[in-house]
Amino acid sequence: MLEVSGIDCFYGDVQVLRGLSLSLKTGEVLCLMGRNGAGKTTALKAIMGLVRARAGRIVLDGVDIGHLPAHEVPRQGIGYVPQGRRLFSELTVRENLLIGQMTRKTGPAALERAVHLFPVLKERMEQRSGTLSGGEQQMLAMARALCLEPKVLLLDEPTEGLMPSMIAAIRQSVIELKRHDVATILVEQRVDAVLPVADRVAFVENGTVRDTLPVEAVRADHGLIDRYVGVGH
Amino acid sequence: MTAAVLALMALGLSLVFGVMRVVNVAHGEFFMLGAVTAWAISHFVPGHPAVGFAAAFVGAPLVVGAVALGAERLVLRRLGHDPEATIVATIGLLFILQQLALTFFGPDARPVQAPFTYRVVFPWFGYSGYKLFVVAAAVALLVGAWFVLTRTKLGLVMRATQFDRETAQAFGIPVDTVYAAVFAVGAMLAAVAAVLIVPIQQAHYLMGLDPLLLSFIVVIIGGLGSLKGTMVAAVVIGLSDGVISVFFTPTLAKILGTLLVALVLVVKPGGLYGTAPR
Ligand SMILES: Nc1ncnc2c1ncn2[C@@H]1O[C@H](COP(=O)(O)OP(=O)(O)OP(=O)(O)O)[C@@H](O)[C@H]1O
Numbered sequence: 001m002l003e004v005s006g007i008d009c010f011y012g013d014v015q016v017l018r019g020l021s022l023s024l025k026t027g028e029v030l031c032l033m034g035r036n037g038a039g040k041t042t043a044l045k046a047i048m049g050l051v052r053a054r055a056g057r058i059v060l061d062g063v064d065i066g067h068l069p070a071h072e073v074p075r076q077g078i079g080y081v082p083q084g085r086r087l088f089s090e091l092t093v094r095e096n097l098l099i100g101q102m103t104r105k106t107g108p109a110a111l112e113r114a115v116h117l118f119p120v121l122k123e124r125m126e127q128r129s130g131t132l133s134g135g136e137q138q139m140l141a142m143a144r145a146l147c148l149e150p151k152v153l154l155l156d157e158p159t160e161g162l163m164p165s166m167i168a169a170i171r172q173s174v175i176e177l178k179r180h181d182v183a184t185i186l187v188e189q190r191v192d193a194v195l196p197v198a199d200r201v202a203f204v205e206n207g208t209v210r211d212t213l214p215v216e217a218v219r220a221d222h223g224l225i226d227r228y229v230g231v232g233h
Numbered sequence: 234m235t236a237a238v239l240a241l242m243a244l245g246l247s248l249v250f251g252v253m254r255v256v257n258v259a260h261g262e263f264f265m266l267g268a269v270t271a272w273a274i275s276h277f278v279p280g281h282p283a284v285g286f287a288a289a290f291v292g293a294p295l296v297v298g299a300v301a302l303g304a305e306r307l308v309l310r311r312l313g314h315d316p317e318a319t320i321v322a323t324i325g326l327l328f329i330l331q332q333l334a335l336t337f338f339g340p341d342a343r344p345v346q347a348p349f350t351y352r353v354v355f356p357w358f359g360y361s362g363y364k365l366f367v368v369a370a371a372v373a374l375l376v377g378a379w380f381v382l383t384r385t386k387l388g389l390v391m392r393a394t395q396f397d398r399e400t401a402q403a404f405g406i407p408v409d410t411v412y413a414a415v416f417a418v419g420a421m422l423a424a425v426a427a428v429l430i431v432p433i434q435q436a437h438y439l440m441g442l443d444p445l446l447l448s449f450i451v452v453i454i455g456g457l458g459s460l461k462g463t464m465v466a467a468v469v470i471g472l473s474d475g476v477i478s479v480f481f482t483p484t485l486a487k488i489l490g491t492l493l494v495a496l497v498l499v500v501k502p503g504g505l506y507g508t509a510p511r
């Protein structure tokens with residue numbers, strides 16, 4: 001359903017993505033792994049139209065989204081959970097969710113469903129989101145993206161800095177969404193967080209996808225992780 | 234300058250800075266342009282002065298808003314709304330608007346008749362009657378602005394854009410459109426302030442400088458981008474500027490205002506209601 005083919009992206013004159021390609025099927029969880037600075041975040045930003053691809057194509061369900069203005073991209077049904085959460089920290093939890101809900105005019109029921117998945121948010125609806133704990137903030141970032149009822153969810157290191165129980169909650173929600181046919185691209189450094197939910201793993205190196213393998217193959221060969229992500233993971 | 238009108242003017246400046254991070258040095262010229270346009274409209278609309286005033290009250294902000302939209306489109310957007318480049322650009326805009334006004338409007342101060350000067354029997358009472366109307370209108374507009382910013386989806390969109398432009402885009406907010414609208418509305422607030430003030434104080438091509446200075450004082454003391462702070466500071470500065478100007482001299486009022494800015498910047502760098510930069 002999502003097809004990224006051969007995109008080149010630059011920051012100024014510095015090329016960061018070099019012919020990066022990946023594809024995603026309905027209800028599939030694709031994990032992007034790679035070292036710091038490999039270009040994982042940039043790949044997600046390119047899909048969102050926040051960084052323009054100078055070459056290549058990005059197609060979602062037959063629509064060329066690579067040439068849409070950035071604000072039109074989420075309206076096609078892509079929910080984005082940025083690295084570092086990027087909440088509107090001066091706004092309340094409810095207001096953050098409302099922004100997600102307004103993206104595709106999904107209505108209050110969508111907001112209710114998103115909150116239902118992360119019940120901790122329910123008691124904190126009027127709290128300023130900047131005052132939430134790290135884990136709660138991550139839940140809110142997820143819920144905000146779910147408010148637009150995405151077909152595709154882009155998660156950029158959602159478990160960064162979280163304790164194991166929170167990581168489990170995030171993982172659970174990805175599994176739950178998969179059951180509802182949401183396709184997910186999950187950028188992740190931690191193997192233990194990835195392998196239980198991923199269908200395939202794409203290894204990103206130097207701005208391109210070197211290898212895409214089914215998760216079983218990755219599980220069987222730990223040398224792969226060492227090679228692409230570095231020893232110690 | 235009446236405190237309530239100053240608050241309108243400062244709100245425009247604060248809004249533009251808050252949402253776009255653009256320090257609009259030409260804000261005073263939008264005020265001037267509003268006054269000059271108000272004169273032109275009321276001058277050419279025949280009949281009772283109230284008709285001319287009403288036409289100016291609607292027309293002048295629209296004209297100024299259109300000019301601001303053009304400036305945003307042709308200049309600010311091309312600079313990517315860069316905070317430093319736009320300061321220089323709006324200084325340029327200041328001189329352009331000033332010289333255009335001098336060319337087409339001339340160096341003379343010109344009055345606009347208050348809408349109900351003729352109606353009141355006692356001239357002195359009539360004068361303060363209009364002033365009361367000015368305060369009421371300005372307060373109504375401020376309340377309206379506060380309502381839009383804090384209680385509507387439009388306000389939510391503006392605040393989200395203010396806090397994180399990129400993420401706002403990732404949630405379907407057309408940031409460029411929001412910027413253009415905010416810049417136009419900021420200019421229109423200055424224009425409305427001018428229309429209200431111009432029956433009291435005549436239209437003149439250099440009239441933008443004083444209110445610009447006062448607005449900066451208000452916005453800095455209130456806290457950059459803070460709506461509440463802007464309003465509180467506007468009332469304090471507007472009233473004290475008026476009182477000191479009447480009982481002492483306008484210069485002393487400006488000196489004290491500037492000293493107050495320095496004091497606030499030392500004691501509370503983010504302004505009274507601002508969040509200090511981290
Ligand atoms: N806004 C920017 N301006 C200039 N260079 C940037 C910018 N953002 C990222 N880069 C550079 O692009 C390269 C890829 O960055 P990116 O954030 O995509 O990596 P990443 O794989 O997500 O890394 P990490 O695992 O640390 O999050 C890096 O070398 C980075 O320094």
Ligand SMILES: [Mg+2]
Binds near residue numbers: 040041042083156
């Ligand atoms: Mg990253």
